[in-house]
Amino acid sequence: MTFRRIIVLTGAGVSAESGMGTFRDKDGIWTQHNLEDVATPEGFLRNPRLVHDFYNARRRALRDAKPNAAHLALARLEQVVKRSGGDLMLVTQNVDNLHEKAGSHSLLHMHGELARVICASCGARGAWDDDLFADTECWRCGATGVRGLRPDVVWFGEMPYGIDDIYGRLSSCDLFASIGTSGEVYPAAGFVHEARRSGAHTVELNLEPSANHHDFGEGHYGPATQVVDEWVSGLIRKIEV
Ligand code: APR
Secondary structure (H helix, E strand, O other): OOOOEEEEEEOHHHOHHHOOOOOOOOOOHHHHOOHHHHOOHHHHHHOHHHHHHHHHHHHHHHHHOOOOHHHHHHHHHHHHHHHOOOEEEEEEOOOOOHHHHHOOOOEEEOOEEEEEEEEOOOOOEEEOOOOOOOOOOOOOOOOOHHHOEEEEEOOOOOOOOOHHHHHHHHOOOOEEEEEOOOOOOOOHHHHHHHHHHOOOEEEEEEOOOOOOHHHOOEEEEOOHHHHHHHHHHHHHHHHHO
């Protein structure tokens, strides 16, 4: 069977081998930082400086990070699917820009982006590669502090981006693949159920079986640079016959 409407969900595991770190693994980011302090609106109001320090360090790490074989394989898959008249949407929970660097175009950052900022007062949004400080002024309204610029990332308790679009596509997809995510964070962890409801084939690719691996029709386990590359190559062979 050739798939024509594909949704790929990615998480931190796809960027692990590019050095971006995962959240819930041993030595993961949430074992070193308290997520209530650095990834909630309340944490930002309490201590904006701590939050800026955390995201400034991650933004700096991103500057030198390079896409790996998994990002490149997914960009290749998008090209082949589009050439064959199909549609592929890559939905990432990652705030890095490694899918873009690899050449993916049909991409939705549901948890926002590290290299962008948004103003809490006027809503101005834009690209941001530098460090951000509590006294950095918004270029549009001049606001500073907790009413001014913040990383354009979705914190716990906030609404992810593009949810209506994602659910719309899930309701008509024929293949759903979940790559490098622990399946612990909703709504992304529930996408597999929506896809199954539409009759889609479902695949999990991860270092090890995730919390909801039983929900998937197929699973491939190992480092993303190997399993994603192999899975994509197999899919492309089927699409191109
Ligand atoms: N290849 C494939 N999978 C890997 C690799 C690798 N090299 N290394 C780790 N993994 C897997 C882990 O086994 C784990 O199941 O990637 C998954 C990463 O899970 P999390 O750290 O929970 O990351 P993620 O699922 O993306 O987290 C979701 O939580 O804190 C929030 O906003 C943050 O977007 C993030 C969300």
